[in-house]
Amino acid sequence: MITDLFFEQVQEVLGLTEGGRAERQLEKGIIGRNGSIRLAHPGELAERPYLLMRLFLQAGRTGQSLHHRTRQAVTRNLGLVNDSFRSSRRISRIFFAVLMRSKDPMPVLEVMLETGLLTSYIPEFSGVESLAQHDLYHIYTVDRHQLQTVSEMTRLHKLQPELFTGLASPHLVYLAALLHDIGKGHHTDHSILGAEMIDGIAVRLGLKKEERQDLVFLVRYHLYLPENAMRRDLEDQEFIRAAADLIGNPDRLTMLYLLTIADSKSTGPSAWSEWKAALLSELYLRVKSCLEASCVTMADRAVTGNGEEQGVSWLKTQVARLTAGRKTRISVHDLPADYLMSFSPETVAHHLQIHDEKASRLLQQVLLFPEETRQGYWSLLVMSRDRPGLLAKLCGVLALHNLRVLAAHIFTWPDDTVVDVLDVAPVADAGFAEQDWQGLEQDINLALNYRLDVGSRLHRKMHTIGLRPKRQVQQLQKEVIIDNKTSERFTVVEVYCGDRPGTLYHLTQTLSDFGLDIHQARIATEVEQLIDIFYVTCGKGGKIVDPVRIDKVRETLLHFIKQEAVPAG
Numbered sequence: 335m336i337t338d339l340f341f342e343q344v345q346e347v348l349g350l351t352e353g354g355r356a357e358r359q360l361e362k363g364i365i366g367r368n369g370s371i372r373l374a375h376p377g378e379l380a381e382r383p384y385l386l387m388r389l390f391l392q393a394g395r396t397g398q399s400l401h402h403r404t405r406q407a408v409t410r411n412l413g414l415v416n417d418s419f420r421s422s423r424r425i426s427r428i429f430f431a432v433l434m435r436s437k438d439p440m441p442v443l444e445v446m447l448e449t450g451l452l453t454s455y456i457p458e459f460s461g462v463e464s465l466a467q468h469d470l471y472h473i474y475t476v477d478r479h480q481l482q483t484v485s486e487m488t489r490l491h492k493l494q495p496e497l498f499t500g501l502a503s504p505h506l507v508y509l510a511a512l513l514h515d516i517g518k519g520h521h522t523d524h525s526i527l528g529a530e531m532i533d534g535i536a537v538r539l540g541l542k543k544e545e546r547q548d549l550v551f552l553v554r555y556h557l558y559l560p561e562n563a564m565r566r567d568l569e570d571q572e573f574i575r576a577a578a579d580l581i582g583n584p585d586r587l588t589m590l591y592l593l594t595i596a597d598s599k600s601t602g603p604s605a606w607s608e609w610k611a612a613l614l615s616e617l618y619l620r621v622k623s624c625l626e627a628s629c630v631t632m633a634d635r636a637v638t639g640n641g642e643e644q645g646v647s648w649l650k651t652q653v654a655r656l657t658a659g660r661k662t663r664i665s666v667h668d669l670p671a672d673y674l675m676s677f678s679p680e681t682v683a684h685h686l687q688i689h690d691e692k693a694s695r696l697l698q699q700v701l702l703f704p705e706e707t708r709q710g711y712w713s714l715l716v717m718s719r720d721r722p723g724l725l726a727k728l729c730g731v732l733a734l735h736n737l738r739v740l741a742a743h744i745f746t747w748p749d750d751t752v753v754d755v756l757d758v759a760p761v762a763d764a765g766f767a768e769q770d771w772q773g774l775e776q777d778i779n780l781a782l783n784y785r786l787d788v789g790s791r792l793h794r795k796m797h798t799i800g801l802r803p804k805r806q807v808q809q810l811q812k813e814v815i816i817d818n819k820t821s822e823r824f825t826v827v828e829v830y831c832g833d834r835p836g837t838l839y840h841l842t843q844t845l846s847d848f849g850l851d852i853h854q855a856r857i858a859t860e861v862e863q864l865i866d867i868f869y870v871t872c873g874k875g876g877k878i879v880d881p882v883r884i885d886k887v888r889e890t891l892l893h894f895i896k897q898e899a900v901p902a903g
Contacts, residue, residue, distance in 0.1 A: 360392045370401040379407065383414040387428040387455075390446050394436025400445055408449040415454040426539040429455065433484055433508040440485040443512075447477060458516055458531050465519045476518050482600035483511040483593075490596055497588055503545050507589040510552040511596050517553075529554035548586055552593055555580070559594045563613040564858035565828070565867045568620060569676055572822050577617070578624040587625060591618045609711050609740055609759065646671045652679035653686070662686050663693060664749050672853075673745040673753065685753055688717055696751065700724075700782060702775040706766040711740055711759040720750040723846045725855075727781040728756070730788035730839030734795060735774050736761040739838055742855040761835075789843075792836040810863055814891045816884050818877050824853060824869035825877045827887070831895035833864040840894055841866055848887055849873045 358366045363385050365374045371393050379385055386408055393400055400408070419425055436442050446452040453460040462476035487508055491498050498504050513535065517528030532553045536546040558580075566573050581587045594614060598606045653666045656679055664686070674682060692701060700718035707713045716728060729739055740757040747753065760769070780786035815828040829841055838857060845852060845868060854869035872878050878887065 360396070361388065364389060364392050366392075366396065366398060367401075369398055370404075371396065371398050372401045372404050373407055376404075376407045379411045379414060383411075383419055384422070384425055384428065386411065386414065386451060387425050387432070390432050390442050390451070391428055391435070393445070394432050394439060394442045397437045399441065400449075405445065405449050408451055412450050412454045415451065420455060421538050421540070423540045425455075429539070430505040430508070433512065434505060436488070438485065439488055440481055443481040443484060444478075447481070456513070456535060458535060459513070461520075462516060462518055476515050479600055480512050480515055483514065483596045484508060486596035486599045487511045487592065490592055497592060500585075501588060502585055503548065506541075506545055506549050506552065507592050509539075510549060510556070510589070510593050514553050514556045514593060514597060525554050525557060548589070551581075551586060552589055555590065556593055556597060559590055559614055559617060560598060560610070563617040564610065565856050565865060567821070567854045567856070567869055568613070568616050569672075569854075570821060573820070574620050574624050577621045581621060581625070584622055584625050587618065587621055609757070646674055649674045649679055649682070653682045656680065656683040657686055660690070663690050664747060664751070668748050670745060670747065673747070676743060676745070685715075685717070689751060692717075699779045700728075700775065702771060702778070704766070704769070704771050707757075711757055712766055714756045714758050716752065716754040716756065718752050720746050720752045721782060723843060724752060724782065725754070725852055726839055726843035726846050727788055728754070728778060729842050730792060730836065731774065731777045731781055731786075732756075732758060733835045733839060734777065734788070734791055735770065736764070737769070737774075739855070739857050741857060742852070744851075744853050744855070788839060789836075792839060796835060812892075812895050814888045814895070816878070816888055818879070821869060823877075824871055827868040827870055827891075829864075829866040829868075829891055829895065831864050831866075837864055837895075838866065841868075841891065844890055844894060845870060845887075848883075848890075850878070850887070851875075 359374070360366050360371070363374050363378050363382060365372050371389060373379070373385065373389070389400060389404060389408065392398075432442060432446075433439060443452065447459075447463070453463060459477065462480070465476040501507070513528070513532055515524060515528065516531050516535075517524035517526070520527055529550045533546060533550050536549050541549065558577075562573075562577065568574070578587075581590065591614065595611075598610065650666050650669070653669075653674075657666065666682075666686075669682070677685070688701070688703070689696065695701060696717060697719055700716060703715040703717070705713045705715070718724070725742065725744060732739055737758045738761055740759055742757075743755045745753045777786055781788050810832050811830040812832075813828075813830045815826075817826040817828065820826045827845070831837060842852060842855075850870040850872060852868050852870050856865075856867040858865040858867075870878070872883075878884055
């Protein structure tokens with residue numbers, strides 16, 4: 335920026351700027367000349383201080399930069415930005431227009447920050463100016479990250495205008511983009527502190543009470559969707575209802591969703607992926623459907639139960655219709671309700687067809703059916719008879735084949751047929767066709783028949799390719815949380831540890847050794863940090879309720895993830 339100003343001034347002094355270009359009045363007091371925005375009469379600022387903000391509106395609308403002398407004039411006149419200026423409704427309307435109407439808000443807001451106008455207008459912003467972020471996700475300082483988030487919001491508006499259509503107060507999501515991390519730098523939860531700070535800013539900007547409440551909510555919960563999309567079972571209706579109850583209405587949900595996307599994309603490439611986009615979209619649509627159906631008002635659990643029973647009954651009818659004319663080895667009516675609620679009738683019918691056509695093979699071996707569902711990650715259907723440690727060995731062999739598990743949905747039919755669906759992604763940049771799917775299936779069966787030592791092979795693989803424990807560039811969270819409140823049916827085990835090949839194998843094997851059945855798994859990888867969420871039951875199908883057993887599971891998992899010599903990833 336300084337270099338640009340230097341050459342701009344040199345060109346002007348030497349007379350190298352384009353001659354003969356007509357001066358154009360953009361509005362009273364502001365002109366455009368030689369591709370830059372200028373004050374017609376800088377002395378007018380004292381009488382018309384709102385021109386300070388309108389300069390940036392014209393820069394945003396035209397895509398032209400402020401002339402270097404005009405920038406200097408802005409900085410010299412920051413004394414005009416007093417309490418009256420900050421609480422002026424006229425100024426706030428111009429400011430919102432800068433955020434929402436700029437062709438590219440990033441360079442406009444950068445100049446507003448560099449001239450001092452942004453921190454003079456919103457003094458709270460000075461607390462995050464040039465504030466470094468000590469993690470591997472953020473590639474910008476806090477102030478630049480927030481400016482970039484506004485820029486990403488503008489791109490979103492162009493790419494997905496339908497999400498903005500119908501919003502009662504679209505300016506709120508732009509303001510939230512600019513200020514969502516305003517509470518950072520105080521060694522406390524920045525979301526909570528930021529929500530407290532933003533209310534005072536909203537009052538000064540003249541927002542209505544309902545708008546202030548929405549803005550406070552957006553800042554307070556701007557991490558809610560990504561944290562839960564990556565870690566929670568999105569098919570858990572209790573969680574979806576709780577999310578809908580917290581968010582309250584479709585407008586607020588849509589703004590939170592937009593803020594999440596813009597925030598993630600502006601953080602850096604490590605914070606955004608096709609997988610994360612798919613999970614966020616799924617969570618958004620599920621909560622939106624719940625809000626529009628007013629499901630959060632269903633306090634009567636019996637009513638809720640009847641609704642789910644009707645849904646299962648309808649699914650069974652649809653599957654029976656699709657399989658009419660052929661006898662299935664297991665009755666549709668014997669299939670578990672949670673399984674039926676997790677797939678479309680067509681998918682269930684497909685599983686039943688495999689179950690019939692490959693009956694003898696399913697008794698002897700594990701069968702894999704990979705599918706290229708989305709660019710960057712794939713769905714892997716696993717069917718076999720149930721056997722101890724199946725998921726652990728699956729995860730271990732997948733790691734040997736350089737595949738990372740993103741999520742797992744585990745079901746067992748009454749006849750002991752396992753139907754698991756795993757979402758996987760390549761560790762390296764490899765294509766679907768390049769994967770040795772047949773070799774993967776062979777290795778899984780060798781492992782289950784004790785002819786392949788998965789643990790030993792993983793250990794050897796790490797040392798062969800030089801994946802010994804390395805110096806961490808950030809402080810990793812190492813924690814185990816066992817939660818019996820989040821889910822009605824399952825105990826939720828959350829494990830936070832380092833991200834290394836083989837960790838998921840060791841964690842799932844440990845849970846299996848304790849006689850725990852894993853029904854759902856969510857695996858989130860954030861640079862070096864691995865977050866594994868398991869929905870488990872004990873052997874009898876209920877939650878883990880024995881305090882001694884809970885402590886033992888926690889201590890064993892903690893012992894593993896804290897071992898530096900053992901691969902922790």
